[in-house]
Amino acid sequence: MAKYDFREIESRWQRTWDERGTYRVPNPGDPGFDDTKPKKYILDMFPYPSGKGLHVGHPLGYIGTDIYSRYHRMRGANVLHPMGFDSFGLPAEQYAVDTGVHPAVFTERNIENYRRQMKAFGFSYDWDRSVATTDPGYFRWTQWIFLQLFSSWFDDELNKARPISELVNELEAGHRSADGIMWQNLPVADRRSYLDSQRLAYIDEVPVNWCPALGTVLANEEVTADGRSERGDHPVYRRPLRQWMLRITAYADRLIDELDLVDWPESVRIMQRNWIGRSEGAHIVFEVEGHVSPIRVFTTRPDTVFGATYMVLAPEHPMVDEIIPPAWPDGTKPSWTLGIANPSDAVGAYRMATSRKSDRDRQVDERQKSGVFTGTFALNPLNGERIPIFIADYVLMGYGTGAIMAVPGQDPRDWEFAESFELPIIRTVQPPQDFDGDAYTGEGPAINSGFLDGLDVAEAKSRIIRWLEINGHGEGTITYKLRDWLFSRQRYWGEPIPILHGPDGELRAVPEADLPLELPEVEDYRPHASDDENADPTPTLAKAPDDWKYVEIDGIRWERELNTMPQWAGSCWYYLRYIDPHNDAVLVPPEAERYWMGEHGVDLYVGGVEHAVLHLLYARFWHKVLFDLGHVSTPEPFGRLFNQGYILADAFQDERGVYVEADEVVEVDGTYTHKGEDVTRVYGKMGKSLKNSVNPDDIFIEYGVDTLRLYEMFIGPLDTSRPWSTRDIVGVHRFLQRLWRNFVDEETGDLLVSDELSTGDLQVLLHRTIDAVTRDMENLHFNTAVARLFELNNALVSEPLVPADVASVVPRLLAPLAPHIAEELWFRMGKAESIVTAPWPVFDENLISVETTTMVIQVNGKVRDRIEVPVAITESEAVALALVSAKVLAHTGGAEPRKVVARLPNVLSIVV
RNA sequence: GCCGGGAUGGCGGAAUGGUAGACGCGGCGGACUCAAAAUCCGCUGAGCGCAAGCUCGUGUGGGUUCGAGUCCCACUCCCGGUACCA
Numbered sequence: 001m002a003k004y005d006f007r008e009i010e011s012r013w014q015r016t017w018d019e020r021g022t023y024r025v026p027n028p029g030d031p032g033f034d035d036t037k038p039k040k041y042i043l044d045m046f047p048y049p050s051g052k053g054l055h056v057g058h059p060l061g062y063i064g065t066d067i068y069s070r071y072h073r074m075r076g077a078n079v080l081h082p083m084g085f086d087s088f089g090l091p092a093e094q095y096a097v098d099t100g101v102h103p104a105v106f107t108e109r110n111i112e113n114y115r116r117q118m119k120a121f122g123f124s125y126d127w128d129r130s131v132a133t134t135d136p137g138y139f140r141w142t143q144w145i146f147l148q149l150f151s152s153w154f155d156d157e158l159n160k161a162r163p164i165s166e167l168v169n170e171l172e173a174g175h176r177s178a179d180g181i182m183w184q185n186l187p188v189a190d191r192r193s194y195l196d197s198q199r200l201a202y203i204d205e206v207p208v209n210w211c212p213a214l215g216t217v218l219a220n221e222e223v224t225a226d227g228r229s230e231r232g233d234h235p236v237y238r239r240p241l242r243q244w245m246l247r248i249t250a251y252a253d254r255l256i257d258e259l260d261l262v263d264w265p266e267s268v269r270i271m272q273r274n275w276i277g278r279s280e281g282a283h284i285v286f287e288v289e290g291h292v293s294p295i296r297v298f299t300t301r302p303d304t305v306f307g308a309t310y311m312v313l314a315p316e317h318p319m320v321d322e323i324i325p326p327a328w329p330d331g332t333k334p335s336w337t338l339g340i341a342n343p344s345d346a347v348g349a350y351r352m353a354t355s356r357k358s359d360r361d362r363q364v365d366e367r368q369k370s371g372v373f374t375g376t377f378a379l380n381p382l383n384g385e386r387i388p389i390f391i392a393d394y395v396l397m398g399y400g401t402g403a404i405m406a407v408p409g410q411d412p413r414d415w416e417f418a419e420s421f422e423l424p425i426i427r428t429v430q431p432p433q434d435f436d437g438d439a440y441t442g443e444g445p446a447i448n449s450g451f452l453d454g455l456d457v458a459e460a461k462s463r464i465i466r467w468l469e470i471n472g473h474g475e476g477t478i479t480y481k482l483r484d485w486l487f488s489r490q491r492y493w494g495e496p497i498p499i500l501h502g503p504d505g506e507l508r509a510v511p512e513a514d515l516p517l518e519l520p521e522v523e524d525y526r527p528h529a530s531d532d533e534n535a536d537p538t539p540t541l542a543k544a545p546d547d548w549k550y551v552e553i554d555g556i557r558w559e560r561e562l563n564t565m566p567q568w569a570g571s572c573w574y575y576l577r578y579i580d581p582h583n584d585a586v587l588v589p590p591e592a593e594r595y596w597m598g599e600h601g602v603d604l605y606v607g608g609v610e611h612a613v614l615h616l617l618y619a620r621f622w623h624k625v626l627f628d629l630g631h632v633s634t635p636e637p638f639g640r641l642f643n644q645g646y647i648l649a650d651a652f653q654d655e656r657g658v659y660v661e662a663d664e665v666v667e668v669d670g671t672y673t674h675k676g677e678d679v680t681r682v683y684g685k686m687g688k689s690l691k692n693s694v695n696p697d698d699i700f701i702e703y704g705v706d707t708l709r710l711y712e713m714f715i716g717p718l719d720t721s722r723p724w725s726t727r728d729i730v731g732v733h734r735f736l737q738r739l740w741r742n743f744v745d746e747e748t749g750d751l752l753v754s755d756e757l758s759t760g761d762l763q764v765l766l767h768r769t770i771d772a773v774t775r776d777m778e779n780l781h782f783n784t785a786v787a788r789l790f791e792l793n794n795a796l797v798s799e800p801l802v803p804a805d806v807a808s809v810v811p812r813l814l815a816p817l818a819p820h821i822a823e824e825l826w827f828r829m830g831k832a833e834s835i836v837t838a839p840w841p842v843f844d845e846n847l848i849s850v851e852t853t854t855m856v857i858q859v860n861g862k863v864r865d866r867i868e869v870p871v872a873i874t875e876s877e878a879v880a881l882a883l884v885s886a887k888v889l890a891h892t893g894g895a896e897p898r899k900v901v902a903r904l905p906n907v908l909s910i911v912v
Numbered sequence: 913g914c915c916g917g918g919a920u921g922g923c924g925g926a927a928u929g930g931u932a933g934a935c936g937c938g939g940c941g942g943a944c945u946c947a948a949a950a951u952c953c954g955c956u957g958a959g960c961g962c963a964a965g966c967u968c969g970u971g972u973g974g975g976u977u978c979g980a981g982u983c984c985c986a987c988u989c990c991c992g993g994u995a996c997c998a
Contacts, residue, residue, distance in 0.1 A: 277997065723924070890965095907978095909930080
């Protein structure tokens with residue numbers, strides 16, 4: 001008996017590969033390292049090890065990178081293909097709160113489970129290089145990078161980060177001033193706060209999303225559109241808080257410009273550009289009637305300033321209180337006042353009304369513009385016109401200067417506001433003749449604009465900016481949507497921020513020698529939750545024992561920073577640690593870093609598109625800082641990015657819309673029931689929220705790993721989402737069964753391989769398959785690679801014995817896709833070395849050509865006949881053959897061709 | 913609204929401007945079997961036709977071309993991102 005016993009074959013080879021260390025790869029300088037080989041660094045986005053384990057949808061990308069890695073090993077590359085765990089995060093902490101089990105214990109258990117599941121997929125990871133972000137030996141270096149950020153500043157002139165000690169040197173030498181003040185003239189305390197304000201990691205008071213019920217601030221992406229926490233649906237409040245910030249905005253231009261250096265999906269590059277939101281324009285300074293300090297606005301359309309007929313401040317704008325007069329001035333229209341007797345009360349009432357609005361309320365308001373007059377006028381610097389100053393919530397404090405000049409003629413929002421408040425509208429760009437809309441935002445010559453009249457928009461912009469700068473009324477500028485990165489969390493299960501606070505507010509880095517700064521034991525992991533929105537966000541680490549919280553240095557008591565880092569921190573640099581994960585002397589040794597990250601960084605990075613902005617932007621930012629400081633050798637971390645799709649599956653909802661376990665649903669004649677109740681079929685991403693997960697273990701038992709791998713690759717291109725259908729798996733399983741029977745006699749176990757080489761059509765097919773599969777491997781087109789192997793395998797069914805050349809090639813072409821069966825056949829054919837490092841087959845160009853082929857004959861563009869012709873046929877021969885074809889004659893009526901187009905030997909097109 | 917991406921048989925999907933639907937699932941018919949499963953063979957876009965064959969056919973409508981799923985213009989719908997960003 002020698003049936004295809006996939007369970008035995010797969011478990012035996014997985015064990016063997018593990019024992020032999022087949023997938024271990026040495027670093028430069030290590031024994032066994034071969035520096036004549038090219039390198040490939042092939043990386044997966046590492047997972048958060050959840051308690052639920054993997055379902056069949058998770059490893060789609062991992063299968064893809066595994067195939068690509070195996071292919072490149074066979075092509076003779078040194079392949080770095082590691083896997084690790086992004087193991088800090090809220091679920092572990094919540095589990096600890098619920099069960100009393102320490103997050104570290106829970107995390108370790110989940111990691112072990114993940115590792116076991118991934119090994120069962122036969123992935124060729126070098127597990128010796130695995131990292132977990134929660135390991136002290138790992139987060140020691142996360143903390144170290146934080147200290148690099150803390151100890152650096154951004155030199156705008158050189159457009160790069162530099163050690164802050166160099167700033168101090170330049171200040172002391174008088175080559176620079178501190179905001180215009182000579183260093184020597186600055187009091188010592190001010191020197192310190194000036195330096196602190198320059199660091200890439202700094203403390204600032206900023207408006208944050210504070211969720212008292214969860215007891216932490218949240219990132220914007222953790223807050224839903226209606227202003228509640230994504231986790232738990234608790235209210236979230238905007239309030240100013242002193243928090244750690246990272247100066248990612250300093251890198252805004254490089255983060256945009258250097259996207260040109262990478263081979264990424266265009267959609268992701270656009271998403272990053274939009275997220276950074278660079279817009280070029282100008283600041284324009286408007287004098288305020290009766291006041292000393294002017295108001296500065298940002299606009300992308302300085303060319304339209306002659307049409308600025310009013311001005312709007314955000315309700316929270318700090319200037320508002322200064323400029324409100326005691327009474328409404330002359331010229332106040334009734335519609336501007338909310339019907340309230342004086343400006344102060346009107347502004348107060350408007351603020352009350354809008355501050356209670358959540359972001360969603362502002363949206364479903366259908367963009368109805370509301371606002372109120374402040375009672376004060378500004379002066380248009382170009383034409384001296386008095387223009388009323390309003391506050392309105394359509395102007396946001398968080399963007400630009402929180403103040404705008406309103407040009408209703410060119411801006412739809414301003415137009416709408418102007419109409420409801422009876423404000424004048426002046427067009428400053430001539431719309432085309434057929435334009436019948438309101439605000440015109442397109443191109444055209446300037447009108448009603450004094451010295452700008454007749455200029456097109458671009459020219460008018462540069463002319464007015466020059467005028468503003470010469471006359472001291474403003475300057476060209478650039479603003480960004482990107483904000484600095486709010487980096488502190490009040491949670492327990494994260495990296496402690498390694499900073500000490502002195503009694504007088506001095507900040508000091510924990511000495512490198514004291515890293516890692518580990519988390520203290522606490523009795524209660526619960527965050528300091530409260531239902532009082534005014535409660536101070538107290539970090540969970542405030543519950544740490546005093547001997548952790550306080551450090552005595554030279555008789556002075558320093559307090560530890562009690563905030564922890566957000567979950568993004570550890571994933572910002574893990575790809576560097578894989579290079580030498582156990583090195584406790586440096587983050588990454590330079591020689592190995594230059595080898596593995598050489599040229600373009602990671603050669604292939606595969607993961608879900610949901611990380612298009614956050615993780616990928618944060619990681620690029622950290623990498624650039626490390627690059628500036630000389631710790632890495634490439635400006636970009638990930639040379640080539642690929643987004644895999646998702647596995648989708650049917651899901652089922654009961655009458656209340658609640659999801660029910662999909663594998664308990666039964667179908668009878670197109671209707672679906674769950675425990676007797678009718679349910680509705682829907683469709684979505686596989687996962688626990690839709691209760692439609694398929695456990696890979698079930699598939700392994702019934703069909704084996706190779707089948708599952710092939711199936712997931714076969715059902716569609718790697719970058720598109722595709723539906724899971726357990727029914728369809730049999731197709732690929734049959735393929736492997738058939739392949740086995742082609743090679744092995746199931747009765748005797750004898751190999752059915754001959755000594756003869758293939759000839760004729762089979763030989764041509766063999767070499768064409770090598771060619772096609774090779775190209776598919778390069779392009780990650782694994783679905784068509786599988787299909788090619790199906791075809792070749794089907795051709796073998798009619799052969800009594802597999803010809804020797806075919807027998808040598810087929811397992812090797814299959815090895816990246818279905819490594820276990822390929823290794824087994826290779827072994828049975830008597831090969832001493834593992835197929836993992838067997839050379840990838842090369843096709844023979846001379847053997848893919850055939851002598852005859854099918855020529856299509858078209859008459860007036862329609863296919864009328866197909867005839868077998870020699871590939872070397874000439875045009876006159878082809879035409880002669882075509883004109884005697886009965887099928888062709890039926891359509892030409894024997895007429896002479898008026899025109900002949902030949903793409904020989906495949907197509908002959910005749911026009912009559 | 914704006915920015916991306918997409919739409920091909922019953923289903924998943926293939927197709928450097930050159931034979932649309934490779935490959936697989938499902939379906940139909942047959943072989944083997946007492947029977948079933950497994951396996952093997954054949955057919956399987958739609959319509960018309962006894963047949964040879966003909967007509968139609970890649971979301972819709974136009975266009976370029978000897979020839980368009982593929983290129984161009986206009987539109988519909990679906991998916992993703994983003995949203996009062998001045």
